Amino acid sequence: MKQVNKSIPKIDGMGLAKGKPAFTDDLTDSNAIIVKILRSPHAFARIKNINVQKAVKYPGVECVFTYKDVPRNVFTRAGQGFPEPSPKDKFILDEYVRYVGDEVAIIAAATEETAEQAMKLIDVEYEVFEPVLDFEKAENNKSIIHPEKEPYTMFPMGFDPKKNIACIYDMHVGDVDEVLKNSEVIIDKIYYTQAQAHVAIEPHSSTAYIDPYERLNIITSTQTPVHLRRIIGEALGMPINKIRVVKPRVGGGFGGKQQIHGELFCALVTLKTGRPSKCIYSRKEVFESSFSRHAMRLNIKIGAEKNGKLKAIDLRILSDTGAYGEHALTVFMIAGSKTLPLYNKVDAVRFGGTVVYTNHTPAGAYRGYGAIQGNFALESAMDELADKLNIDPIELRKMNMIKEGETSEIFKIMGEGGEGTAQIIESCKLDYCLNRGSEMFKWNNKYHKKQINNDKVRGVGMAIAMQGSGIPNMDMGAALLKLNDDGFFNLLIGATDIGTGSDTILAQIAAETLNVPVDDIIVYASDSDLTPFDCGAYASSTTFVSGNGVKKAAEKMKNLLISEGAKHLQIDIEDTIFDGKLIKSKDGKKSISLKEISKGWLYYYGQGQKQIIAADSYVGKKSPPPYMAGFVEVEVDTKTGHFNIIDYTAVVDCGTTINPKLALGQMEGGLLQGIGMAVYEDVKYNKFGQMLTNNLMNYKIPTREDVPNINVEFADSYEPSGPYGAKSVGEIGIDTPPAAISNAIFNAVGVRITDLPITPEKVLMAIKKKEGK
Amino acid sequence: MKINLKINNQDKIVEIKPHEMLLEVLRKTGCLSVKHGCDTGSCGACTVLLDGKPVLSCSYLAAKADGHSITTVEGIQDKVDQIGKYLVDEGSVQCGFCVPGLVLTVIGMEKELSNPSEQEVNHYLSGNLCRCTGYVSHIRAIMKYLEDKK
Ligand code: FES
Ligand code: FES
Numbered sequence: 009m010k011q012v013n014k015s016i017p018k019i020d021g022m023g024l025a026k027g028k029p030a031f032t033d034d035l036t037d038s039n040a041i042i043v044k045i046l047r048s049p050h051a052f053a054r055i056k057n058i059n060v061q062k063a064v065k066y067p068g069v070e071c072v073f074t075y076k077d078v079p080r081n082v083f084t085r086a087g088q089g090f091p092e093p094s095p096k097d098k099f100i101l102d103e104y105v106r107y108v109g110d111e112v113a114i115i116a117a118a119t120e121e122t123a124e125q126a127m128k129l130i131d132v133e134y135e136v137f138e139p140v141l142d143f144e145k146a147e148n149n150k151s152i153i154h155p156e157k158e159p160y161t162m163f164p165m166g167f168d169p170k171k172n173i174a175c176i177y178d179m180h181v182g183d184v185d186e187v188l189k190n191s192e193v194i195i196d197k198i199y200y201t202q203a204q205a206h207v208a209i210e211p212h213s214s215t216a217y218i219d220p221y222e223r224l225n226i227i228t229s230t231q232t233p234v235h236l237r238r239i240i241g242e243a244l245g246m247p248i249n250k251i252r253v254v255k256p257r258v259g260g261g262f263g264g265k266q267q268i269h270g271e272l273f274c275a276l277v278t279l280k281t282g283r284p285s286k287c288i289y290s291r292k293e294v295f296e297s298s299f300s301r302h303a304m305r306l307n308i309k310i311g312a313e314k315n316g317k318l319k320a321i322d323l324r325i326l327s328d329t330g331a332y333g334e335h336a337l338t339v340f341m342i343a344g345s346k347t348l349p350l351y352n353k354v355d356a357v358r359f360g361g362t363v364v365y366t367n368h369t370p371a372g373a374y375r376g377y378g379a380i381q382g383n384f385a386l387e388s389a390m391d392e393l394a395d396k397l398n399i400d401p402i403e404l405r406k407m408n409m410i411k412e413g414e415t416s417e418i419f420k421i422m423g424e425g426g427e428g429t430a431q432i433i434e435s436c437k438l439d440y441c442l443n444r445g446s447e448m449f450k451w452n453n454k455y456h457k458k459q460i461n462n463d464k465v466r467g468v469g470m471a472i473a474m475q476g477s478g479i480p481n482m483d484m485g486a487a488l489l490k491l492n493d494d495g496f497f498n499l500l501i502g503a504t505d506i507g508t509g510s511d512t513i514l515a516q517i518a519a520e521t522l523n524v525p526v527d528d529i530i531v532y533a534s535d536s537d538l539t540p541f542d543c544g545a546y547a548s549s550t551t552f553v554s555g556n557g558v559k560k561a562a563e564k565m566k567n568l569l570i571s572e573g574a575k576h577l578q579i580d581i582e583d584t585i586f587d588g589k590l591i592k593s594k595d596g597k598k599s600i601s602l603k604e605i606s607k608g609w610l611y612y613y614g615q616g617q618k619q620i621i622a623a624d625s626y627v628g629k630k631s632p633p634p635y636m637a638g639f640v641e642v643e644v645d646t647k648t649g650h651f652n653i654i655d656y657t658a659v660v661d662c663g664t665t666i667n668p669k670l671a672l673g674q675m676e677g678g679l680l681q682g683i684g685m686a687v688y689e690d691v692k693y694n695k696f697g698q699m700l701t702n703n704l705m706n707y708k709i710p711t712r713e714d715v716p717n718i719n720v721e722f723a724d725s726y727e728p729s730g731p732y733g734a735k736s737v738g739e740i741g742i743d744t745p746p747a748a749i750s751n752a753i754f755n756a757v758g759v760r761i762t763d764l765p766i767t768p769e770k771v772l773m774a775i776k777k778k779e780g781k
Numbered sequence: 782m783k784i785n786l787k788i789n790n791q792d793k794i795v796e797i798k799p800h801e802m803l804l805e806v807l808r809k810t811g812c813l814s815v816k817h818g819c820d821t822g823s824c825g826a827c828t829v830l831l832d833g834k835p836v837l838s839c840s841y842l843a844a845k846a847d848g849h850s851i852t853t854v855e856g857i858q859d860k861v862d863q864i865g866k867y868l869v870d871e872g873s874v875q876c877g878f879c880v881p882g883l884v885l886t887v888i889g890m891e892k893e894l895s896n897p898s899e900q901e902v903n904h905y906l907s908g909n910l911c912r913c914t915g916y917v918s919h920i921r922a923i924m925k926y927l928e929d930k931k
Contacts, residue, residue: 015872017869017870018869018872018874018875020874020877021865021868021869021874021877022862022865022866022869022874024874024876024877024880025854025861025864025865025868025869025874025877025880025881025884026814026854026858026861026862026865026881027813027814027815027853027854027855027861027880027881028814029813030877031816031878033808033813033817034813206912207912208876208878208912209816209818209824209826209876209878209879209910209911209912209913210816210818210876210878211817211818257876257877258876259816259876259877259878260875260876260878260912260913262912288817290820291818291819291820291821292820506876507875507876507877507878507913508875509872509875667872669870669871669872669918670872672872672918673872673873673875673913673914673915673918676914676915676916676917676918677875677912677913677914677915678915679915680915680916680917681912681915703819703820703821703823704819704821704823704824704910705821705823709910709912710915710916711907711908711910711916712903712906712907712909712916712919712920713903713904713907715903715915715916715917715920718915718917
């Protein structure tokens with residue numbers, strides 16, 4: 009392998025470092041009018057009266073929309089494939105507002121100042137309702153968050169808005185109650201995971217204009233350009249052949265930009281005024297009015313034999329989807345489907361629960377996507393079991409975990425909102441990950457707590473995790489290769505690079521297949537008019553799904569070069585090869601360089617002139633999980649509860665890495681985001697439902713000074729169904745820190761924090777409680 | 782009102798509003814590398830050099846910059862090439878949104894600290910947030926750059 013499994017520099021890296029205009033706001037027409045949103049100050053209310061006359065007349069104002077002026081089409085902003093597994097429960101604007109920050113009116117003006125001044129002139133009279141702010145009291149609450157009649161679902165998912173239920177799901181294999189009853193040991197615990205904010209450093213940004221063909225063009229920081237086009241069309245009730253969506257560079261996504269955001273408002277304004285418009289969210293809007301991670305309550309029961317053999321797992325979840333149901337069903341299901349198969353040897357397993365509406369900021373897709381929540385419960389409970397049985401936590405995992413060549417019934421039963429896809433695991437190096445990780449980390453020397461001084465104790469913890477690689481039989485990635493004179497290629501892909509480096513690794517895959525230098529592959533991506541279909545950047549799909557699509561297209565191109573080249577050389581196809589530079593007969597007697605033939609094909613072969621183009625697409629038949637083991641050491645001050653994370657070691661099986669450096673970046677970034685979730689980050693509201701953490705001073709993401717010693721290694725692994733052996737790596741890194749850190753704190757000071765984030769206060773209180781103070 | 786700014790070595794007379802921040806003014810004059818990431822002076826994406834020292838342009842009144850010299854990465858492409866190479870080699874330009882601000886802070890640091898330790902570097906740069914990389918590759922790249930420069 010020449011071009012893959014090789015750390016070439018990210019192809020857009022230098023341009024970005026040099027600050028070239030690349031992001032939405034950089035590419036916006038300087039005459040664009042500014043779109044601002046009047047947002048609800050109430051967590052739950054109905055607009056009784058809204059008067060925009062004064063605002064409309066304010067000099068410089070271009071237009072104002074209220075719910076009375078926009079199409080009333082119900083849709084979901086989730087940004088998923090079709091049919092959509094999220095309930096359709098959102099209008100562009102509605103007479104009900106369902107969380108603080110919900111949209112009340114859209115206003116566009118020549119300048120930001122004008123828009124803001126005019127916004128103050130909009131009179132709104134609200135009928136305020138009692139909000140639902142405790143997700144454990146949402147079901148059957150007397151406040152019904154979606155009383156309107158239009159919402160519906162495309163999936164049978166127990167949707168019952170009159171009870172504030174977005175979905176219900178249940179599955180089981182075997183008789184869990186019976187197996188639990190007969191288990192020698194039972195762990196029965198409740199864990200809580202909090203809402204987390206994505207905090208991509210680029211705020212959600214979009215711009216729109218009408219082109220000379222009178223079509224609506226949208227440039228936007230999105231993870232899902234094609235789905236976005238479909239959803240905008242649906243919401244506005246316009247044919248999508250009138251819409252083009254272009255994704256420029258995106259300043260981080262992490263799931264936050266899978267959902268649609270300001271695009272819809274820009275579209276409305278530009279369609280109405282004919283003028284270019286832009287909508288850049290303030291950081292406050294990003295926090296309050298985009299999306300966050302689903303907060304969950306996870307009740308878990310594990311039954312086992314005294315020797316550590318697991319017999320049954322029972323996981324019940326209550327999930328808070330906030331005011332709208334984006335990703336309600338799927339995130340919740342993945343909390344089971346991307347955790348429970350880790351322990352595939354149980355006699356019985358059950359998963360189920362409810363996703364409820366509340367008057368919180370809507371939850372949506374977020375890296376880890378349920379798996380991180382499920383992992384916290386499962387891997388904490390496994391640690392409790394190890395402690396109870398006095399078995400080394402690593403040994404307990406080894407005894408029970410999934411291995412290469414095995415399967416889990418869950419793959420077949422649980423999919424992304426519906427039935428899943430059965431698969432045999434063809435690559436799983438969890439064994440190696442555990443062995444190598446514990447060796448790197450020196451687990452055996454560290455496992456028992458270590459007193460550093462009177463107050464300080466060190467402890468270690470670990471967890472294992474899995475994710476997926478795209479959604480099988482649903483996510484598609486396509487690619488098109490075009491040969492140019494001088495023998496270089498354009499690679500057109502729908503795949504959506506949001507900073508991950510997917511443009512680079514997809515170019516590497518094409519270059520490898522064609523045996524040409526990466527420099528000869530010119531990538532153009534994510535333009536709904538010009539690039540072929542791709543579901544977008546989510547579900548850890550790009551390397552595996554789009555990567556396979558690129559590989560297939562490149563193989564087709566290679567075959568085309570051979571067959572057309574054979575014609576030109578007047579030799580048999582079977583006797584023709586392409587080595588990356590020359591098209592030639594096997595004996596080498598007849599040959600022509602790609603450079604020369606490409607020029608001739610385009611310029612001077614007369615009747616032999618032709619454009620050589622190849623396209624293909626790929627839909628996964630399976631979703632091979634990447635796996636990892638994470639190990640962490642913490643030092644806890646028993647007097648204050650304050651703790652430091654000293655070391656985080658991770659060994660990952662993501663198949664063969666296409667670009668090891670970029671894969672490493674995904675892992676390191678994922679780990680720190682997971683550490684953020686485990687110990688710092690918490691979206692908090694006051695009793696009125698106002699978000700207290702709506703800026704970067706109150707919402708703490710890790711800084712450089714919070715980074716522990718992070719060590720990541722990749723297992724030598726090869727996934728037969730992946731492009732050149734690759735599986736996904738975008739999400740897996742985030743999954744282990746919450747459980748591993750909680751386990752480490754337990755091993756240090758004997759207290760277990762079961763609700764995230766794990767803060768010094770909680771640790772101190774627990775220590776005090778344990779000491780009986 | 783009108784102010785005099787030396788932007789990337791070019792003298793300019795710029796029309797501003799009294800309450801406008803340097804960030805907006807710079808973006809209007811075409812320095813699009815200067816990014817807006819937050820409302821609270823917390824992210825560092827808007828960092829520029831004012832008379833060679835890093836400042837947060839989002840919270841620096843343009844009027845206050847009157848008569849001063851401002852550098853953005855547009856003005857020092859060769860220097861950015863040198864540092865950027867290390868960052869790109871380590872894979873530390875992911876989305877890249879934080880990078881121009883980071884690079885300018887590194888340049889500010891070079892002037893202020895001689896031979897900084899890893900800890901000092903992280904402390905100096907701690908106002909430049911990055912959500913993509915976990916910072917680990919940044920420090921690898923920057924330490925290598927500082928080492929090779931010696
Ligand atoms: S924009 Fe965030 S610190 Fe200036
Ligand atoms: S590379 Fe994305 S924020 Fe730093």
